[in-house]
Amino acid sequence: MCLFRTRLGEPCLKTYPVECKDLITRARTAFRTGRTLTESFRLAQLEAMVQMLEEHQCDFVDALGRDLHKPRFETIVSELILVKNEALYAVNNLRKWMQPQRVERNLSTSLDECQVVSEPLGLVFIMGSWCSPIQLCLVPLVGAIAAGNCAIISPSECSAHTAELLHRLIPFYLDNECFHVILAGTNDLPEIVDLKFDHVFFTGSKEEGSRIAQAASRTITPVTLVLGSKNPCYVDEQCEITTAAQRIAWARFHNAGQSLVAPDYVLCHADVKARLVQALKCCVMQFYGSDPAESRSYGRMVNLELFNRTKDLLWRSGKVAVGGQVIEAEKYIAPTVLTDVTETDPIMQKDVLGPVLPVMAVNSLDEAITFINKQEKPLCVYAYSDNSKVISRLMNETSSGSFCSNDSILQSLMVALPFGGVGPSGMGSYHGRQSFDTFSHRKSCLLRSTRFECITYLRYPPYEDRNLSLMMWASTLSHKSQGWCHIL
Numbered sequence: 001m002c003l004f005r006t007r008l009g010e011p012c013l014k015t016y017p018v019e020c021k022d023l024i025t026r027a028r029t030a031f032r033t034g035r036t037l038t039e040s041f042r043l044a045q046l047e048a049m050v051q052m053l054e055e056h057q058c059d060f061v062d063a064l065g066r067d068l069h070k071p072r073f074e075t076i077v078s079e080l081i082l083v084k085n086e087a088l089y090a091v092n093n094l095r096k097w098m099q100p101q102r103v104e105r106n107l108s109t110s111l112d113e114c115q116v117v118s119e120p121l122g123l124v125f126i127m128g129s130w131c132s133p134i135q136l137c138l139v140p141l142v143g144a145i146a147a148g149n150c151a152i153i154s155p156s157e158c159s160a161h162t163a164e165l166l167h168r169l170i171p172f173y174l175d176n177e178c179f180h181v182i183l184a185g186t187n188d189l190p191e192i193v194d195l196k197f198d199h200v201f202f203t204g205s206k207e208e209g210s211r212i213a214q215a216a217s218r219t220i221t222p223v224t225l226v227l228g229s230k231n232p233c234y235v236d237e238q239c240e241i242t243t244a245a246q247r248i249a250w251a252r253f254h255n256a257g258q259s260l261v262a263p264d265y266v267l268c269h270a271d272v273k274a275r276l277v278q279a280l281k282c283c284v285m286q287f288y289g290s291d292p293a294e295s296r297s298y299g300r301m302v303n304l305e306l307f308n309r310t311k312d313l314l315w316r317s318g319k320v321a322v323g324g325q326v327i328e329a330e331k332y333i334a335p336t337v338l339t340d341v342t343e344t345d346p347i348m349q350k351d352v353l354g355p356v357l358p359v360m361a362v363n364s365l366d367e368a369i370t371f372i373n374k375q376e377k378p379l380c381v382y383a384y385s386d387n388s389k390v391i392s393r394l395m396n397e398t399s400s401g402s403f404c405s406n407d408s409i410l411q412s413l414m415v416a417l418p419f420g421g422v423g424p425s426g427m428g429s430y431h432g433r434q435s436f437d438t439f440s441h442r443k444s445c446l447l448r449s450t451r452f453e454c455i456t457y458l459r460y461p462p463y464e465d466r467n468l469s470l471m472m473w474a475s476t477l478s479h480k481s482q483g484w485c486h487i488l
Helices: 017-032 039-055 057-068 072-098 135-146 160-173 186-193 206-218 241-257 270-288 304-315 365-374 388-397 432-438 453-459 465-481
Strands: 113-120 123-127 150-154 179-181 199-204 223-227 232-235 265-269 319-322 336-339 356-362 380-384 402-405 440-447
Touching (some): 017 150, 017 179, 039 057, 039 072, 039 135, 039 160, 057 072, 057 160, 123 135, 123 186, 135 150, 135 432, 160 179, 199 206, 206 223, 232 241, 232 365, 241 380, 265 365, 270 336, 270 356, 304 356, 356 365, 365 388, 388 402, 432 440, 453 465
Parallel strands (some): 123 199, 150 179, 232 380, 265 356, 380 402
Antiparallel strands (some): 113 440, 319 336
């Protein structure tokens, strides 16, 4: 199979693991030349990415429309603008990030330099998810470029039109030796990871993430994993129900519910359950009209496999209070709210990447916290309450990759906030400076001279009791002066 780039308008060919070896060799050769190390190169690549998004906005909107029936508004706001913000933030801060960080010196290093230098890891492999295929490929790529790496990018095959668009466009904007896009199947990814990279960044399901991590472990390759989970959302009795319902409905039903960070289920105080369900019903009507299938603001499932999986979870769990309609030919599932859901229902046992929101009643905040803590640590926890003590308790007494009060999803979009999972919902984080650090090695550097041997001679053999006494005395002083008398 030919490895030459396809031109715009030509069909894209699948890239198999054996063919990735050539791309990896080319990228590693380019990295060894040092071309990615300069600030000017990194800035040029970041600015070219922004230019690509601006010049091909309509192409990206069209591709996501084909893949997910994604509305133009959602594509621009949650995909293109987000990536541009990340790239421009990196451009504005790159010089500061690249500078060595000075650290505190002690008596023995008072005339030396102690610093931490951020150096690029080398060649990194970035695998994005289909649910936000532009954002989840290009935001990590911003960090990899800013840190001075070369990269292989693998968009999800499920969002085929967007993957092929990235495959065609990136060679026209980014350096052709340092950055490559491959079109690989999910089953091929572990084999590609086996080819050995310096870092692997993966966004997707726990099952796929586990296989990627196992493959990376065989070559001792560090990984960042952002994985799907059951994200709980607590709605307190002291809460503006109408506002909470709007924000929850927007978060759950945008992109037809296909989001790793949307609320997965609601735990609401029993006293407000009926009002909340009614408010959610009003929101669906307000957002998408009486028939969401006719709305230009509502998406579709990415493929029949996910459609059937979500439909099966929906039909086997609880009672439909809002929505519930499906159209297989269109891969359409209406925005749906379920009530009378139990902890053992199928929809509470699986991650939901679809427009279905179970609502469960609890009698107290303690009960909600206990329920959340019985489950695996999620990627996100959401809490809606006008009581700051309630918010504080949920933030401090539950563990999750991120937390947001009185809104949903926004904490995962902030450039200045690191985002990632914990435990089963992933490891590592990214966005802004954290992306730069994720794709960098923070190297400790001590720059010394050969002077003052009259002090350091105490460490050399033959070992003398007098020398040991002097060093022990210096050590006791260091307890009082924060390490100023380390004389080794």
